[in-house]
Amino acid sequence: YAHQASRTLLDLVEAALHTGRSEQARTHALAARDAGLPDISPRLALLTHGALAMTATDPTEADENYHHAETHPAAATFPFELARIR
Template identity: 45%
Template sequence: MRAGLRTEAARHVAALRDLDIPAISPRLALVTAGAAGMVSPDGRFADHFEAALAVAGAERWPFDRARIQLSYGQRLRHGRAMAEARRHLSDAFDTFQRLDATPWSALAGKELRAAGGSRGKLQAGGIAALTPQQREIAMLAAAGLTNKQIAERLFLSPRTVSTHLYQIYPELGVTTRAGLRDALSNEEPTTE
């Protein structure tokens, strides 16, 4: 599919079904239904992905299930169903993180951010990794102040504020001010 060979991929899925491969095991049923969702035309893919995720015992194969959730989330995001996409992408991201599947969690995180979500759990370090000035800028931005308002309050240029936000967003795993607000509200307070 990533090579642009949709027709060939669809033929493979058809062959899996013709040979009744899904009847062999629940895992093969999961993978076949997921592959069918990947090759299905727009408007028909959701049924296949939902069937894959509904396979009894699908949680026994967390990597395969997460790959299907990632593909499902990508299709939903491209179809502009952002809320539903975020749910599947977040679940995929969390599973890949738990399995320490770094390239896959990076891809799921990227897709999740593109859907307007945060990366699930905060990056290692999170707000604690920010400088005091960055923390203050992040809190002001999350409160709804514009870059210009933040700059005036902190005696900085709006461009400097923008540069700090450019550095803050990836540190917290967000792409929007709303995501920034969510990331800061989810941050556990530390007691010293």
């Protein structure tokens, strides 16, 4: 476990998206999901669903992940992360 990986999830996804590397951003978001980050903590669940929403190519999937992030019971506890996702 490398604690830096989870702390930089949105940073890496956003940087990849803003530099035209959408496939790499999506791969990183899927890796976070597949590694079980949403099960580790509420913050990581929020970040992972946000990253999945930002990188989704299917509008329905994006909406579902944005909704999941915004309505997460702990979302209000992480206002900075929530604002970045919004």
